[in-house]
Each structure stands twice: as structure tokens, then as C-alpha cells.
Amino acid sequence: MTDPAPDLVPVTLLTGFLGSGKTTVLNNLVRQPELADALVIINEFGEMALDHMLVAHSTENLVMEMSNGCVCCSIRHDLVKTLRDITWRYSRNGERWFKRILIETTGLADPAPIIHTLMTHPRIAPQYRLDGIVATVDMGTVMDTLDHHQEAIKQVAMADALLLTKSDLVAEERRGPLLHRLDAINPAAPRWEVRDGEIAAHQVLGLGLFDATGKTPDVARWLNEASYAVQSTHAHAHEHEHEHGQHHDENRHDDHIRAFCFTIEQPIAEDSLTNWLELLADFSGSNILRVKGIFNIEGTARPVVVHGVQHVFHPPVTLPAWPSEDQRSRVVFITRDVSRELKDFIERANHVLATGALS
Numbered sequence: 465m466t467d468p469a470p471d472l473v474p475v476t477l478l479t480g481f482l483g484s485g486k487t488t489v490l491n492n493l494v495r496q497p498e499l500a501d502a503l504v505i506i507n508e509f510g511e512m513a514l515d516h517m518l519v520a521h522s523t524e525n526l527v528m529e530m531s532n533g534c535v536c537c538s539i540r541h542d543l544v545k546t547l548r549d550i551t552w553r554y555s556r557n558g559e560r561w562f563k564r565i566l567i568e569t570t571g572l573a574d575p576a577p578i579i580h581t582l583m584t585h586p587r588i589a590p591q592y593r594l595d596g597i598v599a600t601v602d603m604g605t606v607m608d609t610l611d612h613h614q615e616a617i618k619q620v621a622m623a624d625a626l627l628l629t630k631s632d633l634v635a636e637e638r639r640g641p642l643l644h645r646l647d648a649i650n651p652a653a654p655r656w657e658v659r660d661g662e663i664a665a666h667q668v669l670g671l672g673l674f675d676a677t678g679k680t681p682d683v684a685r686w687l688n689e690a691s692y693a694v695q696s697t698h699a700h701a702h703e704h705e706h707e708h709g710q711h712h713d714e715n716r717h718d719d720h721i722r723a724f725c726f727t728i729e730q731p732i733a734e735d736s737l738t739n740w741l742e743l744l745a746d747f748s749g750s751n752i753l754r755v756k757g758i759f760n761i762e763g764t765a766r767p768v769v770v771h772g773v774q775h776v777f778h779p780p781v782t783l784p785a786w787p788s789e790d791q792r793s794r795v796v797f798i799t800r801d802v803s804r805e806l807k808d809f810i811e812r813a814n815h816v817l818a819t820g821a822l823s
């Protein structure tokens with residue numbers, strides 16, 4: 465297990481569908497003192513690179529990436545190159561001056577490949593860590609967007625925080641169904657209503673579990689397992705479902721998203737966690753969108769946290785202390801297209817965690 469590594473540069477990913485207000489938010493964020501030492505990377509797709517003109521950041525602190533070709537491949541390639549080069553390109557007197565990075569992705573991006581690059585690339589992972597995924601959601605168009613665009617659902621499902629933009633354009637009676645729909649996709653992420661990009665930097669920074677100030681990280685917020693209506697039982701799963709009696713169009717993509725939370729009462733063996741991580745890493749499907757867990761390991765006083773995007777996991781991190789009285793192990797899965805096979809797999813993973821037995 466590793467200790468939280470304050471020397472890794474935190475990276476915040478700002479995602480959200482086309483026109484959902486990312487640049488407006490970014491523009492507001494970069495004026496705040498917390499982001500004075502941030503390097504901003506804007507990834508634009510296609511011919512028209514306009515976003516950077518809208519961002520009121522010193523051009524010294526701004527990197528524009530232009531992508532053509534396949535969104536996912538070119539983003540991955542460009543990002544690796546940019547992140548590799550910026551340490552020397554943006555150093556003063558031989559020292560890197562920026563303390564954090566903010567990446568605005570193109571609205572069509574699936575965030576997963578970008579996150580995988582940050583977490584696994586041999587030249588990138590040792591230098592950077594994902595601080596959080598923030599997704600803007602245009603309240604005016606989100607229903608339609610979610611109906612038609614898988615990427616938008618993935619952006620919402622994977623986010624650590626949702627910024628609900630343009631609420632001024634939404635009639636009061638439309639808000640309920642809209643929030644309900646977001647509940648079904650990502651019940652745990654905190655949501656902030658944002659008018660014309662106005663959001664305090666501290667609400668979108670430090671969403672991960674590392675805290676350079678040495679404070680105990682806010683695991684409760686990170687895991688937010690209360691939103692899954694967890695009742696304490698032994699290794700028991702609770703599925704976050706739509707409310708009964710609700711009728712949805714069967715073909716709606718986001719009806720395929722489910723969130724599960726497991727709680728394990730007894731401390732678990734370290735081997736169980738190792739086996740569990742191996743099992744998940746071997747899982748070949750991409751239908752596990754996000755996994756987060758906090759673990760009480762036998763014989764240790766400090767909790768271990770793990771988080772993964774699809775089958776890629778950050779190395780487990782030992783926190784300085786338990787953040788609250790609750791010292792049970794808890795795991796959250798956000799999944800897509802929950803087939804019988806996927807359910808069986810999650811059950812098996814759960815069993816491995818509770819017992820350590822791989823079969």
C-alpha cells in the first residue's frame with residue numbers, strides 16, 4: 465500500500481457534453497486564487513479553436529491541444545505528449561511552477577481513455593494523479609442529450625461532482641424529473657447549481673483522497689454511500705434503482721446504468737483485497753464504469769482506499785486515519801448494462817472480498 469503522495473501533480477478533468485458550459489466554468493475558475501498556479505489544458509476537436517480565446521487565463525498558463533481524427537485516440541496521444549513535455553516547457557529556473565492541472569475535454573470525449581492514460585501510462589502515472597472528474601450538465605438540454613449520446617451518460621456516471629448549468633433556462637416543474645434522472649445515473653456525486661459559470665474553486669478541487677495539507681480526506685463525500693441507501697448487513701449489495709411505479713422508455717441508455725454499494729462488517733484480510741483487485745483487473749468488460757472502496761484491513765488501524773475506472777485501478781492508498789466512527793469496509797460500483805454475467809461477477813468479487821477465496 466502506498467501513502468498519499470502529495471508530490472504528484474493533481475489533475476482535474478472538466479468534462480461535459482457539447483455546449484454544456486465547460487468553458488464558462490473554466491473561465492470563472494481560473495480567476496480564482498486557488499487556480500493561480502494551475503496549468504490549464506484545453507482539448508479541442510476539429511478545426512475551430514475558439515475556446516482558448518474565451519478563457520481569461522494568462523496565455524502562459526494555457527496549453528491548447530488541437531485534435532483531429534478519432535477523438536479518443538488523438539486525445540490520448542496528445543495528452544501523453546503534452547503532459548510529458550510540460551514539465552520542461554513550463555519550468556522557471558529549472559523548476560516546474562505549476563502546482564495543479566485542469567484539463568477541459570472536448571464535449572464528445574469519453575472520459576475513460578483520458579483517465580486511463582493518467583493512471584497507467586508509464587511516463588505519466590508516476591508524475592500525476594487524478595484529483596477528480598467534474599462534469600457540467602446543461603439543465604436545459606440534458607434530457608435530450610442523455611437520450612441520444614452515450615458519451616454524455618458516461619461523463620455524468622463517472623463524475624465526482626456535477627455542475628448543473630443553465631438552470632435559469634429550466635421551468636421549475638421540469639427540475640424534478642431531471643434531477644431524478646441524474647439520481648439514477650450517478651446518485652453519489654455532489655451537485656452544484658452553477659449560473660453563468662459561477663462556482664467556488666474549492667467545490668471542484670480536492671475531490672480525490674489526497675490532501676496535501678495533511679488533513680484527513682473527506683471520504684464521506686468521496687464515497688457518499690448514504691446515497692445508495694446502504695443498510696448495514698454482512699457483504700450485502702444494495703442496488704440503486706429507479707423508484708417503483710416509474711415508467712421509462714426501455715431504450716433509454718441511462719436506464720442501463722446501475723449503482724451498487726456493498727458493506728462488509730468484519731475487517732478483511734489483506735490477501736482478500738489483493739485477490740479482489742486481481743479479479744477486477746482481469747475483468748475484460750468496460751461495463752464497470754467506476755469502483756470506489758474504503759477497506760478495514762485486519763491488524764491495521766488505518767483504512768485503505770482504492771478507486772478504479774473500468775478495470776484500471778489506482779494503487780491502494782493508506783489514509784492517515786479513519787475519517788469517521790464508521791470503520792466498516794464499503795465498496796461502490798457504478799455499472800452499465802447489468803447483465804446476469806456482470807451481476808454474477810460483482811457477486812463473486814464481493815465474495816472474494818469477504819472471504820478471500822478466489823473460487
Ligand SMILES: Nc1nc2c(ncn2[C@@H]2O[C@H](COP(=O)(O)OP(=O)(O)OP(=O)(O)O)[C@@H](O)[C@H]2O)c(=O)[nH]1
Nearest residue numbers: 482483484485486487488571629630658659660661
Ligand atoms: N443562460 C445561461 N447560459 C449559459 C450558462 N452557462 C453557460 N451558458 C452559455 O452556454 C453557451 C455554451 O457555453 P460554453 O461554456 O461555451 O460551453 P462548452 O461546454 O465549453 O462548449 P463546447 O466547448 O462547445 O463543448 C455559451 O453561450 C454560454 O454563455 C448559464 O448558466 N445560463
